[in-house]
Amino acid sequence: MYDPERNRAVWQEPPGGSNGTMADDVRCLVEQYANFTVRELNLTIDGMSTLPENILDNMVIAPIYEAYREAHASSLKEHTIHHIDGTAFNQVFFLSYALGLCENMDKTALRDMVLEGRVSPASARGDQNRLKMAVPNHRTTNTLSTLRIWQWNCRSYRPRYASLQEFVKQDPPDLIALQETNTENVRLLGYNAHVQTKRTAILTKKNLTVQELEPVNTPIEHTVIEVIPERKSHKSLIIASVYSPPKDQLPDFDLLVRELKKRADGHQVVIMGDFNAPHTAWGYHITTKKGARVHDTAQQHRLTLWNDPLQTTRVGNSVSRDTNLDLTFTLNVRSAEWDRLPETLGSDHHIIQLTVAHTRKPARIGTAQITEVNVALMNFNKFGKIFGCAPGTPMNPIRKCTVWMKHE
Structure with missing residues (x-):
């Protein structure tokens, strides 16, 4: 793949070549950058001419980020960023990366870069970082443009509840x-x-507008x-949160x-969810019938x-x-970010985070109506008679309140 003159026209393997995975990855990069529009010019990036630099970006950032994650999981403690409280360690990483992409150029220089350059503008190279930051694109006033979803096989919820609540x-x-x-x-x-089976559930923030859907008529355990x-x-x-035990073959x-x-x-x-379905496509050394079924269904x-x-x-x-x-x-999700968190919280499964671009509807928070009470009209004599005491004398135990409420 080394091309010092940067004039190689075809970077992906030919059809039927020995490295189909590389070909798919390269094709994905070309399409991803070709779909990016430079808004100042209303022009799209040439995914092929910028491909070498785009490959380098991805080749460099991926191992550096993984090394950073491992260091953080072991002993690295980040300093708090001044004036930015509550910043997660992965956000610190991408903030640092974004600093190296800062640039300011006029439209003429920007047009030359887009039409003739071999390097994508910084806006294209750092656009997906906002998903990791879990913040909206600064070009829009919508503050609800991403959803962060965790998936986790907790291996029994009750003993993990307190740890999850704290985390x-x-x-x-x-x-x-x-x-x-x-449970x-x-x-x-x-x-x-939202719980529809004994082994699957989905927790949703109370400020999120959500409705439960009827489970699909299948033995597969899921909540949707x-x-x-x-x-x-x-x-x-x-x-859909799905759980399939090892012996289940997922026929449906x-x-x-x-x-x-x-x-x-x-x-x-x-x-x-937890599919218990080994396949080489997701890192196993073998492919089982169940794994092949999941893989083929996903492809289909x-x-x-x-x-x-x-x-x-x-x-x-x-x-x-x-x-x-x-x-x-996912299906019909064009932009997302997948990450395995270091935490297991006592389970033998890591928490997985998926951040998707989604404009959600905030839940409406109602207002309570306070009823005014006219103390002058309260029937204290009736109240005291039921409680067995006259006004001004000590009342009977509070358990008799229920009797009074029934009379009223």
């Missing part, structure tokens, strides 16, 4: 899709609980909800996906898998290696 205080996500809860009594302060958008013209988001996975697609009707879909329905095979989601032990049992699929 979400630091940086609460919008939704938490849980698997292997082993229908799922609760978390500040969240509404819909996040309502701000406007009818915007896309809603259907989220195609039915589940087809039904969710039908309900979505072109809107966004997220299918996430054009689902996007966001997992990074190098970031395993389940922690192994002395007799088993780290694996990727937890998968994150």
